[in-house]
Amino acid sequence: MTDFVIAGPRHALPPQLSLLRRIYLPRTADAAAFAMSTYGIPLIVLATTQSATLTGLAFALEWVPRLAAFSLAGQVVDRHGTKRVFRIASVLRALVVVAAAFILPTQTGGTGATVTVMALAAITGVVTEFSYIAAETAGASASKDAGDRAHRVQSVLLGIDQTATLAGPALAGFLLHGIGVTGTLLTMAACSLLGALLAPWHRESRLVPPPAPALAGLRTGWKTLVSLPALAWLITGLTVSNLATGVLQAAAPVIVVQHLGQSSAAVGVIWSAAAAASLLAVALCRFAIDRLGLWPAGAASAAVAGLAGLAVSQAGTYTHFLVLTAVLMAGEGGMTVVLRTLRSRLIPEPVFGATLAVTILVMLLPFPVAGLLVALTPATELGHVLTACAGLQAAGLSAAFWRLRREPALRTPHPDAPPGAPESP
Template sequence: MRSHAGPRRDHRPVPTLLRGIYLPRSTDAAAFAMTTYGIPLLVLATTNSAALSGLAFALEWVPRLAAFAFAGALVDRHGTTTVLRYASAARALIVLAAASILPTQEQGLGATVTVMLLAASTGILTECSYIAAETAGGVAGREAGDRAHRVQSVLLGIDQVATLSGPALAGVLLQWTGVAGMLTVIAVFSLLTSVLAPRQCHRAKPPRQPVAQGLLTGWSTLRSLPALGWLVTGLTVSNLAVGLLQAAAPVIIVKQLGHSTADVGFTWSVAAVASLVAVALCRRAIDRFGLWPVGALSASIAATACLSIPFAVTYATYLALIAVLMAGEGGMTIVLRTLRSRLIPADTFGATLSLTILLLLLPFPLAGALVATVPPAQLGHVITLCAAVQALGLFATFARLRATPGLRASFA
């Protein structure tokens, strides 16, 4: 008789990257994209107010940013499996509740309050699930060693596919199946994420600490990693220009270039395709040339495109420049994710990850406020100024990283 050296659970097959990481990341990314882009569409369809739709887009980021303050601490304490499972399940319950309530309400205060609460609550839960999924991906990247950038490129590709298909799917469902149809599909993706949550082993629970202490822990870790700190700083500055372009896209495309709202969505779909192509190319380029050359070239491409956008006078030119910009952003994102998975210690990964994402997303509500306060005729000047700041920030970042050991090594 064959004896067993350990408990029965020790012989359970280890999930593959596809089943354990990529599949739950795909369902969560789909729910993330449909929520992020579909909720403002839902607000517009429910209230018939473009102003409230824009306000929902801006307010959506406030609870999301607040969620980062405690999401990382939750992941560090309870593990990726628990946080991803419960956050996704809670999101499914909330959107199903909204799907049953909204069809019974007429346009008015009740419907407005419902959709605004939906935007805020799903924003918080979506960021909690995102932090958990990112942490799981970081663990997988760390275990991959010198092939970490390959894992991160697949994860980024999943996110870009979701960004490409999520807004379109949300719009089609809202048009042909109504509010209930769109929200039900978001709930299905959320439930799938909860069921498929990666079963990663979790260490012993650390002592309880206040949320502020978790942020301080992340800040201390980030300060101890100069290369990661510089890259986060450069991309945070860059995100002000990117966020401004995202927030201003309806004004630029519809009001200034005379195209339809459908062309707004088409613009970001094309940009997502360009980013996917860039991800595939950068994955091989990092193997051959290392992180710094790929990151520096991506930054140069993004900055050049952003500086050119204010001078675009046709929709085709604007579309092409946005695609080039997002391709450059995709290359820099692979570099960031690879550095994060390699450099951040495992015991503070969740808190540090939360802080880095919080810093990267801080410019987005500021960009929304700029679009809300600056007259449309002056947006071009504001975009030019932000593009110049982006170029200077990225130049300073990669000039500083030039001498960092290990960033020029190839990984073939």
């Protein structure tokens, strides 16, 4: 074995702690900070500037640095371990957010405040990806240890993410409305520091890539991905779907506040309702995977997401917009359980971080594109853009799951499934 070196003491087995303490609690703290920043910062920009264009640009600015950080993040996690990378990234994010909390009150002009908030979005986006890749790698290792019950670990992790998405947007909206920007930012910092204090423990591989340029990690991850056709096709479908989801997320503050006449807190309520629906979908998807396998659960989730995406673009009232968005995100939640389970099964552990980074990079590329689409589209025409993207979403998901219908990796049901469950072809 010439491509890897044997690591030192950092790869010792973790202490005998429960999954709750080793994996789930650190993930909870990190997910809360992530959700509050992702959904809170565009609200702050809209409240500061009253501009749909700047809100769309802020959304794009949140995602572009994150995408640039993925390749390096995966390589750093593979080499230096999840605990160290997670802790450093969490502390850095807390320091940046606290600095912004003290700087923003001194900004008397709208331009200065907007520039500060957009810089905050870019910097926190970078460090958040390091902590996210570290947390995902730790969760994947726990899934591998769980064997055929990997999807159960992944459903808990996704449940944590969706719970944070449920609480984070609503909390950010209400904090912004009730105690202002400073209190919102200090709450984000507290979540980051809590994550740094807990930090994930897991069994790490003793095989670690030697030092190499950041692009080397990207090449390694890409080669691994294209060698796994089942995973590649699933990611292709979800990438197309994410364009519609990204446009919906970027346009929601403008649609809800300016078109439907609601408050910024109402935007948070939409994403909280969507997260609640996703939590229910995660539980149902886990049940379906146990009995039917990955493909039926994923195909059903894709059908729900595709139909809801087409319907939400036609919503004319706040209630309809909220309900249909929740249904759409429920479908997305079910597909994410399938993706994470397949990812943990197929990607080799020594290159998991690099390959994970590439998969996330590909899937998140539509988000800055979505922000630019919203920024360049007149506010009155956003409905037409949503409709076009929803059509692409339905077509992309249909093509991907049709191609995957005979993939053994997605057709094998859980070994404890009841008699009569379909078997792998």
